[in-house]
Amino acid sequence: MDEITSRENERIKKACALKQKKERQKQRKVLVEGWRLIADAAAQGLSPVQCFITPQAATHERFQGLYALGKRLSWQFFVVAPKVYDKLKETQHPQGIAAVLPYFTTALDLTERIAPQRPIVYLQSVQDPGNLGSIIRTAAAADAGAVVLSRDSVDVYNDKVLRSAMGAVFKIPLVTDVDMETLQAYCLRTHRRLTGAAASGSSSYTQLDYAQARVLAFGNEGNGLTLPFLQACAETVTIPMRPETESLNLAAAVGIVLYKAWERQGFLYE
Structure with a gap:
């Protein structure tokens, strides 16, 4: 050497x-x-x-x-x-x-071969590198198909993101710089249902039909998904909480929904 x-x-x-x-x-x-x-x-x-x-x-x-x-x-x-x-x-x-x-991120069109039962996670304007690293790690563990980020989200190559993800960045496809219009076109092309998570969601995440191919979207830590994005969603879901409690940490919310999807697919106990 x-x-x-x-x-x-x-x-x-x-x-x-x-x-x-x-x-x-x-x-x-x-x-x-x-x-x-x-x-x-x-x-x-x-x-x-x-x-x-x-x-x-x-x-x-x-x-x-x-x-x-x-x-x-x-x-x-x-x-x-x-x-x-x-x-x-x-x-x-x-x-x-x-x-x-x-660089090891991939292009959005390369994720079109991902099996439809594996949900794809979309993150809009996520800013905390520790959150993003934890989400990538959880998405890989829960057998999600990919993690896709908006253009204004934190850099996936940020040192804290990489350390928080604990090597999961190599175990799940990562796509960056995807705006709402591009995501909508992707959902139409791949027959995935765009589903937004929000405090004001119309139904509980437990009632979702996870057999349907989906893109599960989550928003900024403080503001959530933007109103135009929520209006573009085919449906919205929420995570029920006890009254007078604060909103969940973003990484925790993503984990709850992804593990429910994996459980419903029957993979959790195989």
């Missing part, structure tokens, strides 16, 4: 620049940290990848397996001095391994 001892190395400079959204979009790459996320990227066959590791982390028992798989995928590995890794790291408790990955 090549060694990097200078903080001014060009590879390090380009990797550190990816901490900014504008540069991520320009390079169409993302800088990630940690064994789990990088191992999941390798397991999914992601390439090309540049992996940076400290001498101490290179002695970790997990590294030999990662290195062998990475080399089969034509990954580049670099041993970096601790002072160099200090420039790369973003986490408070770094594990000594970071990597530059290519």
